[in-house]
Amino acid sequence: MTASDYLCAALLIIGGLFFMAGTFGLLRFPDVFTRLHALTKADNVGLGLTVAGLALQAESWAVAGKLLLIWLLVLLAGASVSHLIAQGALQRGMRPWKR
Amino acid sequence: METLIAGAIDVALALAVVGLAWGALASADLFKAIVLFVAFGLVMALVWVRLNAPDVALAEAAIGAGVTGALLLAAYAKLRAASPDANVARAGGMRGIGSISIRILILLLAAALGCAVWTLPSDYAGLGKEVAANIDRSGVSNPVTAVLLNFRGYDTLLEVMVLLLALMGTWSVGATAPQRETAPGPVLDSLSRLLAPLLILVAAYLLWVGAHAPGGAFQAGAVLAAAGVMLLLSGWRLPAALAALPLRLALAAGPATFLLLAVITVLLEGRLLQLPPLWAGRLILIIETTATISIGATLIALFLGAPPGKEDRQ
Numbered sequence: 001m002t003a004s005d006y007l008c009a010a011l012l013i014i015g016g017l018f019f020m021a022g023t024f025g026l027l028r029f030p031d032v033f034t035r036l037h038a039l040t041k042a043d044n045v046g047l048g049l050t051v052a053g054l055a056l057q058a059e060s061w062a063v064a065g066k067l068l069l070i071w072l073l074v075l076l077a078g079a080s081v082s083h084l085i086a087q088g089a090l091q092r093g094m095r096p097w098k099r
Numbered sequence: 100m101e102t103l104i105a106g107a108i109d110v111a112l113a114l115a116v117v118g119l120a121w122g123a124l125a126s127a128d129l130f131k132a133i134v135l136f137v138a139f140g141l142v143m144a145l146v147w148v149r150l151n152a153p154d155v156a157l158a159e160a161a162i163g164a165g166v167t168g169a170l171l172l173a174a175y176a177k178l179r180a181a182s183p184d185a186n187v188a189r190a191g192g193m194r195g196i197g198s199i200s201i202r203i204l205i206l207l208l209a210a211a212l213g214c215a216v217w218t219l220p221s222d223y224a225g226l227g228k229e230v231a232a233n234i235d236r237s238g239v240s241n242p243v244t245a246v247l248l249n250f251r252g253y254d255t256l257l258e259v260m261v262l263l264l265a266l267m268g269t270w271s272v273g274a275t276a277p278q279r280e281t282a283p284g285p286v287l288d289s290l291s292r293l294l295a296p297l298l299i300l301v302a303a304y305l306l307w308v309g310a311h312a313p314g315g316a317f318q319a320g321a322v323l324a325a326a327g328v329m330l331l332l333s334g335w336r337l338p339a340a341l342a343a344l345p346l347r348l349a350l351a352a353g354p355a356t357f358l359l360l361a362v363i364t365v366l367l368e369g370r371l372l373q374l375p376p377l378w379a380g381r382l383i384l385i386i387e388t389t390a391t392i393s394i395g396a397t398l399i400a401l402f403l404g405a406p407p408g409k410e411d412r413q
Contacts, residue, residue: 076293076294080287
């Protein structure tokens with residue numbers, strides 16, 4: 001294994017950890033707003049690290065560019081959809097959780 | 100070690116597919132059932148990837164999870180709008196004598212399918228060799244496209260027809276959809292403005308790349324439909340001038356072109372959809388382009404659930 005293989009493995013594992021933390025948050029957090037908070041961290045950072053890891057193994061710059069584009073699209077969609085879900089929840093009268 | 104990890108992934112995927120399917124069928128809450136069904140479609144797409152069938156995986160993710168999920172959610176919203184006080188739950192659909200006989204039938208069907216798979220000769224290579232031997236005459240280099248559009252073109256012809264029939268059925272029973280444009284709010288507005296052109300570009304790419312790599316008319320049509328569904332959700336409505344003849348032309352272009360080609364090939368070549376090798380590549384591109392437009396338009400119209408433009412004329 002070369003140095004870039006080790007780096008790739010490390011990035012993928014850390015990305016996986018972010019996804020796992022996000023999933024735990026989704027399952028354990030008390031209301032829709034905190035769950036969204038957990039989920040966007042997982043999607044944005046977890047997927048970003050995964051894409052970075054996979055781009056190291058990509059055959060060409062074009063493939064790496066496509067991976068980057070996928071990440072940017074997920075960032076855009078994730079942020080927008082989270083906003084829409086939170087707005088919808090507020091409009092239905094849900095209030096953010098307080099201790 | 101690698102086969103062990105791959106085996107563990109396969110087992111986890113198989114368990115997840117069965118579990119999600121069970122959850123979608125057994126859930127008393129319709130909304131939960133729809134969400135589970137979409138999740139089932141996504142895991143199913145991963146299963147197809149593991150089975151080395153990226154074409155089917157693309158179609159499953161785009162149509163099975165994406166478009167079907169949107170259609171189910173649209174139907175759910177209409178159900179709730181029709182009876183807002185009644186909590187939309189399954190009214191005991193799986194109880195009584197009828198359901199027991201249905202369950203026995205399903206079990207028998209599963210047993211028969213299992214037997215059929217079990218008794219397949221393990222060394223049977225399938226038709227892959229024959230496809231590979233004749234691929235030069237098909238006009239494309241992606242074997243899946245060669246089978247779908249050339250060797251067994253009549254299957255795809257019927258699939259395109261089924262989609263059109265489904266829309267005709269929906270239009271014949273559905274009430275009219277309200278045709279007012281609504282303001283979507285800044286976030287949805289800018290998102291749809293950014294994504295819609297990109298989705299159309301991706302659809303064109305999928306259509307073009309289908310000739311030599313995974314892709315094709317159904318995947319491209321589903322992506323086109325995704326753009327339309329997003330525009331509909333963000334308040335856009337088809338202009339009244341386009342709602343009558345132009346929409347119907349878009350819906351019929353694919354099936355009509357396919358059917359015309361079928362008639363011409365019967366008359367000239369003597370066999371249904373026997374594409375002459377010299378022209379096959381160009382003919383497949385024409386069929387796929389018109390089919391993509393029609394599939395996209397049909398799926399968007401199905402999502403709307405009623406012929407547009409009627410309210411405007413009242």
